[in-house]
Amino acid sequence: MRVLILSADGFEDSELLCPMYRLKEAGYQVDIAAPEWGRIKGKRGYTVTANLALDDVQPDGFRLLLLPGGKVAPQTLRSIPQVQDIVSAFVDKGRPVAAICHGPQILLSAGVLVGRRATCYRGVVRELEAAGVLYEDSEVVVDGNIITSRQPSDIPAFMGEVIRALARLLKSTRGYEDIAGD
């Protein structure tokens, strides 16, 4: 059972590492995609290896898309058409998409947040509201298959909802049969 984390240099270290470890603990294979294959470096200096470049990502093979924050990484990713296509593919298939901190900016640029309830880092609130997102100041907001949180201290609530969404998907026969190469 594979899940995808999509990030770039300048990620918020704890927002990538803690969800990655939590998903592995729950038995998922965690793939990491970045603009290019290879090591990406967080704000605090942790590195992880992106085993996939954007071109290699086949959304059908994954049960979840998770977007860590960090001011720089989402800024790099949000305007890349392949990133927007990947996000849309997950949303269209009804697969869970989870974004934290500045991560929701990527969802915004992919056009999947308008008219939906979501939260984000405080510095991003104005941008979300201006685009017609129904912003809520909560540790986690779940609207359908879109899960959003504000900051690292929300990780417990964020990952609780991520794990629950994956469990729901596992119970749904349709979800299970749809997933390629599982």
Added chain:
Amino acid sequence: MRVLILSADGFEDSELLCPMYRLKEAGYQVDIAAPEWGRIKGKRGYTVTANLALDDVQPDGFRLLLLPGGKVAPQTLRSIPQVQDIVSAFVDKGRPVAAICHGPQILLSAGVLVGRRATCYRGVVRELEAAGVLYEDSEVVVDGNIITSRQPSDIPAFMGEVIRALARLLKSTRGYEDIAGD
């Protein structure tokens, strides 16, 4: 339900943050103790607030003791008598004690590892073996209520065993009745 993380300046950031968030996700109140009350800083610059000084720690109130690594933090803690007393109190009561990376050095100095199976950071192996610990090169080693791991990449296996140990304690009436102020 309270659990205790014991650390100091120079902790390995991911080994404190990821377990802390995971325990909170599972519904536990996480207290952090350090030599003095107040903020402690990790190797990578993350800070957390120690809400307890060593003098304030009453081991009876906690279901678990978790010792993150980082070369500096365990080095600071291991020779402090109050730290050794806290570790012994958890072990004597049969409460789970979990240590990762350099964290097992604290268990060693408290005298609770001799003759037991354990793992640790590779730079610490020799010291453990010299003291009569049955070292194993595994992502996690569980010997009774003592859970040890080697490094950050072991966090998924480490926290899986920590959560299982807490669940076992919750099922045990004896364990439950023994815990003060829960």
